Amino acid sequence: MSNIFGDNLRKYRQLRGMSQKKLADLLSRETGNNFTQKHISNYEQTDTFPKAPAIPHLAKILGSSIDVLFGLTNDMNEVDISQYIGITRPELNRLSKVELKATFEQYLNILDELVKSRAWYTEKVRHLEEEIRLLQERLEKE
Numbered sequence: 850m851s852n853i854f855g856d857n858l859r860k861y862r863q864l865r866g867m868s869q870k871k872l873a874d875l876l877s878r879e880t881g882n883n884f885t886q887k888h889i890s891n892y893e894q895t896d897t898f899p900k901a902p903a904i905p906h907l908a909k910i911l912g913s914s915i916d917v918l919f920g921l922t923n924d925m926n927e928v929d930i931s932q933y934i935g936i937t938r939p940e941l942n943r944l945s946k947v948e949l950k951a952t953f954e955q956y957l958n959i960l961d962e963l964v965k966s967r968a969w970y971t972e973k974v975r976h977l978e979e980e981i982r983l984l985q986e987r988l989e990k991e
Contacts, residue, residue, distance in 0.1 A: 852895070852896055853919065854892070854898060854918055854919055856893075858889070861911035861912070861913045861918070862911060869886040869890055870885075875910050876903060876906060880902065880906050949984065949987065953985065956981045956984060
């Protein structure tokens with residue numbers, strides 16, 4: 850039987866370049882409860898889950914959402930670009946041409962970093978490429 854939560858937990862932990870121990874330490878610090886590497890391993894490999902109050906902290910640490918961790922939404926549709934460039938999509942839509950061009954340059958720099966570090970999955974790089982293409986189209990229209 851598939852363990853969607855465990856698979857997504859592992860995926861986002863690895864995406865962030867974290868060991869199970871590091872994630873356990875961060876989760877312990879965030880919640881005030883004691884989590885160990887063994888807890889994280891169990892969550893990833895079995896159908897066990899952390900207690901409900903810890904789950905939002907886990908999603909926050911991993912830069913994800915509860916819905917994505919449990920497989921309720923498709924993470925490609927839920928990507929929060931603000932974690933990459935510090936600006937939300939609605940704010941992005943209100944930028945002037947000069948600001949838009951600067952943001953476009955930020956996207957290109959981020960993409961270069963991601964490709965060089967190889968720390969992110971190919972789908973995330975493709976998503977950023979799509980965002981760049983959309984920004985470029987908008988720049989060309991203005």
